[in-house]
Amino acid sequence: MSAYRIAANKLRTTSILSVRTESPTVTTFTFKDRECARAKPGQFLMLWIPGVDEIPLSILDVGEDGAVSVTVKKVGEATEALHRMKAGDFVGVRGPFGNSFTRKKGKILIVGGGTGMAPLWFLVKRLLPDVERLVFVMGAKTEDELLFMDGLKKMLIGGNRQLVATTEDGSCGITGLCTEPLDRLLTNERFDMVYTCGPEPMIRKVFELAEKCEVSFEASLERLMRCAIGLCGSCVIGKYRVCRDGPIFTSKQLREVEAEFGSSKRDFDGKRIPL
C-alpha cells in the first residue's frame, strides 16, 4: 500500500539534544522524535532549519532511548547554518520517508563512501545479530573523512567480520577508491547481498561489479527533494520517485533507469543536468 501516514508528514519542532563532531566538515545531530524513532535502516527524514531551508537526510541511528541521529556534511548554505546550531536549538522534522534496505541474513558485503556511511551504520547495527558474515568496505578522500571508523572497528570484531578502509591519498588503509578491493572480494567469495551508499558514480561502479558477479544488490540514491511524499516530481529518476519508490533501489530497478543512474539528475527547474 502506497498510502503515507499523515502523522509522519506533519512537521514537528524539536530541540537538538546533542552535537558531535565526526570530522572537520561532518557533524552528527541528535534529537527526540517519536515518528522517526520507528524508522528502518535506509529511510530518510526532512530536516527544517528554521528560516533557512529544509533538507533530506538519511537516518544514522535510533538509540534505545528513542533519540534519532542524522549526520550532515557542510556542503552549502543550509548545512552551514545547521552546523552553527547548538544543543537546545530548534529544528523541524518530517518523516520517516521512503523504503528501507531488505534485511538479509547470509553473507553480506557493504560498501560506503563519504557521508553515504550514515544509512549503512544503521543497517550494520540492525543486521549484525543475524548475519553469517559481514565485510564492510569504507572509503574517503583522507583518513579524517573516514566516518564512524572507531565504532565500526568495535562492532566488526570476530572471524566472520571484516572492515576494509580505503583512502584516496593513502593516509589510511588501501590507497585508492573504495571500489578497488571489491573486484577481488567479489571474485573470491560468494556474497548473498551487496548494500551500498555514497557518491552516485561510486554506487554505479559497485553496481556494475555486482552485476558482473551476479550478486543481489541494493543502493541508496539521493536526488533533490521538495515534498518527500511523491507529489512534486523533483526527485524522479526514470519512472521512479526517489522519495516514495526509493531511496533504496534494487539492481532490477537500476537497470531500468540506466540512462540516468550515475550520470544525471533533475535540477531545481526540472531540467536534466549532469550529476
Add this chain to the structure above:
Amino acid sequence: MAVIGSLGTDRLKVNLAGLKLNNPTMLASGILGYSAETLSSIVAGGAGAVVTKSVGFKPRKGYANPTVVQADFGLINAVGLPNPGISEFVREIREMKRLGVPLIVSVYGFSAEEYATVAKKAVGAGADALELNVSCPHVKETGSEIGQSPEVLAEVVGKVKAVVDRPVLVKLSPNVTDLVEIAEAAVRAGADGITAINTVRAMAIDVETAMPILSNKRGGLSGPAVKPIALRCVYDVYERVKVPIMGCGGVTDWRDAVEFFLAGASAVQIGTAIALKGPSVFRSVSRGVDAYLKKKGFRSVNEIVGLSHRS
C-alpha cells in the same frame, strides 16, 4: 496491470470541448508533471487525461524549501512554479504524446504575449489542449494576479486563442471576490472550458520558533479541506457558463467525484490524493463512479452533470 479504459464501459466516456476521455478523471497540474516517464505511472493508474506542471517562457527554479507543509486536512504548498522553460519542455511534450491519453499542457506567463508564445510552442510540440494557469496563488505578477481581473484575463485568453487551434481551458482561483464574473469573462474571450479551483491562499506557523514554515510564507491549500469550497465554485460557475467545467479540489474517492458531477463538473482533476492513495486513485474513483451510475440507472456520466441544479 489493467489497460487504460479497461473498465470496458461507455458510461464513463466524456467529451470535453473536443477532448475525448475514456473516463472523467484527470491528473491536476503541478503533480509529477515534469516527465513522460513519471506521467506514465499516472496513466497506468487509470487517469483519463493528464495536465502537465505549469510551464513558462523562461526556466524557473522555484522557492527554497520548505515548499510543502502538511495541514490537518490537506497540504499547503508554495513550490514557486519550477519549470525548465518552454524551449526545453517541448522535448518532454513530444515524449508525453506517447502516453495514450489527452495531454493538456499547463501554461503561465508574466504577460498576455508570454502566455501566447508558450501556448503556441506547446501546441506545436503536440499538446492536445492547454490549461491557462491564471490562479497560482504564490508567484507575483502571474497566476492569480492575472486571474483576478476580468479585463486582464480576457486579454490573455484572447491572445492565446488567436494563436492556437486547440481547446483552451482556464484554471480559476478561488481567491477572488466573484469567481463567476471571472469565469464569464474567460468564456466571452473564447475559453473552451473552466477548471475550478486552484489552491486556496493559506499559511502555517510554527509555535516554537514563531516562524512561518513555508519559505515563501504564504502558499496554497489543497486536499479534502478545500473540497466544499471547490464544490460551491463549480456549482456557481455552472449556473452561468455553458462550457465544460473541470472540478478540482480535494477529490479523494468516487463520492467526491460524483458530488462534483452533480454540481456541474464534466470531469474531475486529482492531485493531493495521490500522496494518500497512490496513482491508482484514478482507477478507484472511476470504478466507484461507474458503480454509482449503474446502480442509479444512468447510461452515462454526462446524465448527472449539473443534476443537483434541478432541485
